[in-house]
Amino acid sequence: MRVDQPLLQRSAPVSRQRKAEPQQPLVIIVDDDASVREALSELILSMGFEPVCFASTRELLDADVLNSPGCLILDVRMPGASGLDLQHHLATNGNPKPIIFLTGHGDIPMTVQAMKAxxxxxxxxxxxDQTLLDAVIAGIAVDAKRRG
Known part of the structure; x- marks a missing residue:
């Protein structure tokens, strides 16, 4: 798969690959900025992982991907429910999906809240890029360990 192909042209082949290998980890990206989603998706694809993108927490919750192996890259501030709200929702509903927060508006109390959760x-x-990829690899490893 060429890195310079538009994201939309890749969505069908990636989905077929997922069906052939159902245990391949997904890297679920939730960010309200389309350019951020596309850039993160390109980075994740370049490392051989499968990205799935959503513009809001509601879109993610309406999709059927949360039980798949993998991790979340989650923006904090988004219209509707925030990333921190989603983290709380997932933990409360028995889906402790590993989360990597990526934000342009973080502060120390927010960081502490997210890490404690x-x-x-x-x-x-x-x-x-390498910092984010290291976090993704760690998130996938945490999920793999939880799944046993």
Whole structure:
């Protein structure tokens, strides 16, 4: 798969690959900024992981992906429910999906809240590619360990 192909042209082949290999980890990206979603998706694809993107927490909750192996990359501030709200919702409903927060508007109390609630990492935009990829690998490892 070429890295310079538009994201929309890749969605069908990636989905077919997922059906052929149902245990491949998903990296679920939730961010209200389309350019951020596309850039993160490109980075995740370049490392051989399968990205699935959503513009809001509601879109994610309406989809059937949360029980798949993998992790979440989650923006904090979004219209509707925030990333922190989603983290609380998932934990309360028995889905402790590993979460990597990625935000341009973080502060220390927000970071502490997210980490105490079990976030794998709390990163600020802009982030180095390798830093984010290390966090994704850690998130996938946490999920794999939970699934036993």
């Amino acid at each position: 079990g976030a794998v990492d709390f990163l600020t935009k802009p982030v180095r």
